[in-house]
Amino acid sequence: MVGAAACLEDRVVTRKPSAGSLAEASGRDALVAEFVESWRGLEGDAWIVRGGRDEVRRTIVEAARIMVEDGGPATSCRVLAWSTADLASLDLPGLLAQQGWEHVPWPTGARAGEAAAGTNGAAAAGDVPGAEEVTRTQAELVTLAAASDLGITTCAWAVAETGTIALYATPATGRLPSLLPTAHLALVRPSQVVRTVPDGLRLLAEYMAREGDPPSAVNLVSGPSRSADIEGDLAVGVHGPRRAGVIIGEW
């Protein structure tokens, strides 16, 4: 377990079920507990939130402080977040503004020009961009994502046994926010946790049956980027996010 996650044990937001409560816990709670244990075993950070929307919002700030600034006061923080309806209900722009942090929403296709206008939220010409323009937008998005401190996403499902979250690439849920920022934070609902990888793949199969196709990219992520290429010594954060966190709760 990573230091920061351990020190969070003492804070309000995290409560790891004790052995006794685990025994009584419903199957769902046991799955969540197993997922968190697996995730932490992979050097990931994890927070279980029981209090609902407000506590999830508080925990996002807490998590950002810890993962981006290692617990210190995060004076400036640029957050790149998916623009899904699910996340909209958390009012990230308001939450981050309170901290004086910058919120960059992932542009959906029709609003691509807006994102290209930059990080201050000023909207540019809003025409649906042609191929030429999208290319330019992607290059700028890459630069923007690489210069972000934190990427916030949700996930499609999570696997308890392996400590894995699944991210589907769609227009509103791009690949970059979970890839290029210094840290990645995923919000997971307890109902999304399944036991095994094949269980998760069955959910993907349902998606395929519904949509007729898999997404253009599905990423299964199990903790932060790691390598053992130098003398077999574990190194975290070679390419992808240096830290990977999950908040499990309802909002």
Place this chain on the structure above:
Amino acid sequence: MPGELPPAGATWPERRRRALADPAMRAAVAKSTRSLAVKKEAVFATYPAAEAMRKRAVIARRGSLARVDALLDELTRRVEARGGHVVRAAGPADVGRYVLDVARRRGVQRVVKSKSMATEEIALNEQLENAGLHVRETDLGEYIIQLAGERPAHILVPASHKTRQQVRALFDEEAAACAVDPPVGDATPELTAFARRQLRADFLAADMGISGGNFLVAETGTLVLITNEGNGRMTTSLPRVHIAVVGIDKIVATWADLADLLQQPALSGTGQRLSTYTTFITGPRREGELDGPEEFHLVLLDNGRHELLGTEFVDILACIRCGACLNVCPVFRTIGGQAYGTMYSGPIGVVLTPLLGGLERAPELPKSACALCYACADACPMEIDLPRHILALRRTEVERGMEPWSDRLTFELWGRFWANPAGFRFTGRIARLGQRVYVRDGRLKGAPGLVGGWTATRNAPPLARESFHEWWARRRASRTGS
């Protein structure tokens, strides 16, 4: 016609000698292989689902191999329906030509690569660099190897033979060449930070990403890419063009098959339950998406694979490149990967190198780089009978008369003499006479020929003055005589 592999470089005795004379490398290899083998054992012992999945995965893999052609057709249709391009490449030159064509058409100058044995096999980097492209390997181990100008020494941990001091020296050199700050120290986080900074810049500047693939799912035309570092995700998400070069053996029929296979490379490779990043790619970026490649190309590489279908060697195509057989192999653990003179080292390399590149490419491997201990057969999650294949390759070499005349003569004479008791006893008597000159301090030393190879590094006792047969005969004679 088999495929084509890059040449070995030095001769086998030379490679072997260099390996044995490099204690730092040997210590590094011994350490990394032991650690990986222990982790594999541990995960199978503590994660019961692993073994059940493995057994089903073996069946799935062989089932898919039994109908490769039909599955490849299905895969091709699916990828094309999603706006991707598929080509079949017979060998190295086909791949090079295709990739360079795409590069020219799309004005590509800088290429990033995620680790891929298939592109090692066809020396793609060389082909691209010769055409003036800048190619960067982005897996940390491969990056180290690229800077060192070497070949990967292990299919999973390519730089496991390098010490951190050697890595730091390479990074210092690179820093000087690029006029950037060198790593601040040789601790793993410091070295990693340097590589991250350098490779980030390469990723952001690249126009083309080239990856391999761990599996291909025919029913949806999906490429499955597994990495721990995340460089696979970067390579396939950031550049405008993504080209995947994948052996035709990587095909599986369905997602149900994949479900059993997906964890196997991690389980047997590093002892993880699942690798950190698993990516399923189905075609290029879609309408409305703002990231991901505009073009997706899948190059299906044959290079000698197709002709193995229907032969006794077919199960070698089930290999998932986990490296488990390397980690338990006493030969690999002693000489490391470089000595094999091929990108596929260890037991899998001993079999695959001659099968893909022709027996003439590496006749020494089946003959000399295996002790027939069968450890690899036990370790292989895909139940590939590697020792049986090695024996079969040895047999083929003899049938084709490929071994040197001195070997043929030696074994011919040996066979003649030891085929009957009189011959056997006769050689014993000759050897006892002959050894006199070489016995010192009760040990056999400095003997010539085959025996000398043995006594150079080992203590061999001389033959006894009297053989058992002689002793027995003498004893019987004295009994009946009394």
